[in-house]
Amino acid sequence: MKNKRCSIRLSLFCLLTLICGPLTAQDLGVPVPPLGEGPWEFDTAEQQRIRVSVVVRGLSHPWAIAFHPEGGMFVTERAGRLRFIRDDKLDPTPIAGVPVVRTDGNGGLMDIALHPDFPTDNRVYLTYTKPMANGWGAPALAMGRLHDGALQNVRDLVLTRAFEGNSGLNGRVEFGSDGKLYMSTGGRVENAAQDPMSLRGKVLRLEADGSPATDNPFFGRMDYRPEIYTLGHRNTLGLMLHPLTGEMWQHENGPNGGDEVNILRPGANYGWPEVSYGRYYSGERVSANPTREDIETPLIVWLPAIAAAGMEVYTGDQFPAWQGNLFVGSLRMGGIPGTGHLQRIVFNENMEELRREMMLTEFRQRIREVRQGPDGNLYVLTDDERDGALLRIEPLN
Numbered sequence: 001m002k003n004k005r006c007s008i009r010l011s012l013f014c015l016l017t018l019i020c021g022p023l024t025a026q027d028l029g030v031p032v033p034p035l036g037e038g039p040w041e042f043d044t045a046e047q048q049r050i051r052v053s054v055v056v057r058g059l060s061h062p063w064a065i066a067f068h069p070e071g072g073m074f075v076t077e078r079a080g081r082l083r084f085i086r087d088d089k090l091d092p093t094p095i096a097g098v099p100v101v102r103t104d105g106n107g108g109l110m111d112i113a114l115h116p117d118f119p120t121d122n123r124v125y126l127t128y129t130k131p132m133a134n135g136w137g138a139p140a141l142a143m144g145r146l147h148d149g150a151l152q153n154v155r156d157l158v159l160t161r162a163f164e165g166n167s168g169l170n171g172r173v174e175f176g177s178d179g180k181l182y183m184s185t186g187g188r189v190e191n192a193a194q195d196p197m198s199l200r201g202k203v204l205r206l207e208a209d210g211s212p213a214t215d216n217p218f219f220g221r222m223d224y225r226p227e228i229y230t231l232g233h234r235n236t237l238g239l240m241l242h243p244l245t246g247e248m249w250q251h252e253n254g255p256n257g258g259d260e261v262n263i264l265r266p267g268a269n270y271g272w273p274e275v276s277y278g279r280y281y282s283g284e285r286v287s288a289n290p291t292r293e294d295i296e297t298p299l300i301v302w303l304p305a306i307a308a309a310g311m312e313v314y315t316g317d318q319f320p321a322w323q324g325n326l327f328v329g330s331l332r333m334g335g336i337p338g339t340g341h342l343q344r345i346v347f348n349e350n351m352e353e354l355r356r357e358m359m360l361t362e363f364r365q366r367i368r369e370v371r372q373g374p375d376g377n378l379y380v381l382t383d384d385e386r387d388g389a390l391l392r393i394e395p396l397n
Contacts, residue, residue: 030338032364035382035389041396044344045357046321049396052360055379056090059083059388062381064310065371066112069119073373075381075390076126078108082151085390097151099142102131105166106186106235113173113181115208122146123208127171127183130159138162139171139185139200141210157210158227160199163189168200172239177246180213181206182229182264184236184250193232193272196224201272203236203250203264205229217267232270232295238311244324251300251308251328254278255286256335259308260298261326271295277303281335300345300353307331307340309383310369316376318395329367330358331383340366342380365389 039053061078068074072086080101081094101109107129115123122145129137138161144154168186176182187193187201194201196218204227205213218224230250238251238261248264258278262270275295276286291297302308310329314322326345333339344357360367366383373379378393 028336030336030364032338035363035365035384035387040362042359042362044359045355048319048321051394051396053392053394055088055390055392056085057387057389058090059381059390060385061108061368061383062388062390063109063368063383064111065369065379065381065390066114067371067374069114073379074112074114074124076109076112077388078110079103080109080128082109082112082126093149095146095149095151097144097154098126099128099140099154099156100131102129102137102169104137105169107137107166107169110170111172111174111239113175116175116179124151125157125173125181127173129169130156130162132162134162136162136164137166137169139169141171141173141183141206143210158183158199158204158206160185161192163192163200165189168192168235170235170237172236172250174239174241174248176205176241176248179208181208181210182239182248184233184239186235187233187272188235191273193234194269194274196228196231199225199227201231201233202228203230203233203239203248229266230264230268230270232272232274234272234276237307237309238328240311240313243313243315249299249311249313251311253307254302254305256281256283257303257305258286258290259302259305261300261308261311261328262296262298265296268296269294270298277301278305299351304334306333306343307366309367310371310381312370312372312378314372314378316372318376319378327370327378329370329380331366331368338364340364340383342367342370360391 063076066074075083082098084091109128111127113125126142130140141158144151168188172184183204192198192200212226219226235253251261256279258276275292277290312327328343330341341361342359346354368383369381380391382389
């Protein structure tokens with residue numbers, strides 16, 4: 001009887017394949033239960049028990065967090081809304097003045113950064129996908145001043161080239177320890193990441209007004225764009241100032257495997273699409289060798305891919321055992337939907353990886369962002385179209 005049931009299942013599988021074609025990762029996704037009300041309690045590998053609670057919910061594809069220096073936080077939504085949360089309550093009225101965005105593919109409103117002098121000058125920086133006249137989208141950086149609950153005098157500081165298609169449209173923005181503005185651009189288009197005259201597939205280093213920093217590695221060269229700080233990036237979904245070393249760290253998604261964390265060096269090439277640890281979605285290797293002498297080697301590689309998103313190094317007092325640990329969100333693991341989680345990565349004193357822990361796997365949620373709050377707790381965003389949530393992670397005792 002058991003063999004008969006297996007034969008029936010195999011026949012049904014073959015029939016479905018003939019009718020619908022080969023199964024994809026979406027077909028094989030793990031069912032994701034609705035996020036409950038919480039709070040929840042979990043044990044972690046470093047012998048810390050944590051409480052996870054819902055701060056707000058009902059967000060639509062929330063993307064990034066920026067903490068207001070006087071309390072509360074900004075949260076971006078991909079559809080083009082900038083929200084504000086104060087005292088664990090979501091302001092029902094979005095902040096006005098956000099540029100019009102194109103949301104096709106992975107485009108939309110993405111990252112947010114506040115100028116270091118925000119308390120006095122109210123400058124807000126946003127990365128977004130700008131709709132172009134030809135129907136395509138271009139990653140862009142805009143700046144405006146927040147006044148009376150609205151962004152005013154909003155203007156584009158950087159506008160990259162638009163390519164046909166709906167990928168590589170994301171971007172991150174972060175201020176460095178040098179006071180410069182760093183912006184990442186997606187490079188999953190043609191060979192743009194290796195093209196020195198293209199701003200796509202790069203990390204740019206800018207003055208606060210969007211002009212290229214004059215001490216950039218290629219400034220003054222006729223064969224390179226002066227904004228370029230590093231090149232050879234695919235899709236950057238994590239960019240941060242390391243709070244302990246002062247270095248700029250970046251992570252990017254490989255295709256089918258090969259997600260990586262990099263420490264950014266001026267003028268360095270990070271390889272895409274010439275070398276990679278990953279495979280294309282067909283299963284074919286991107287390159288015969290994952291490294292090359294003239295290419296920077298990643299600090300961390302994920303095989304299989306976790307669709308890394310968001311990144312933070314913990315320095316607070318709430319979790320002493322986690323100090324110096326790297327936290328990275330995962331949208332899905334191994335190309336299978338319903339496998340999103342949060343990862344914690346431990347290093348030794350030489351910044352060599354020791355171990356990784358997968359957290360919040362019980363939720364099966366896509367984790368888009370992770371940030372340390374002023375209170376020393378961790379905050380994460382779950383990526384959902386109708387019920388995206390802001391979660392708080394705090395010690396149980």
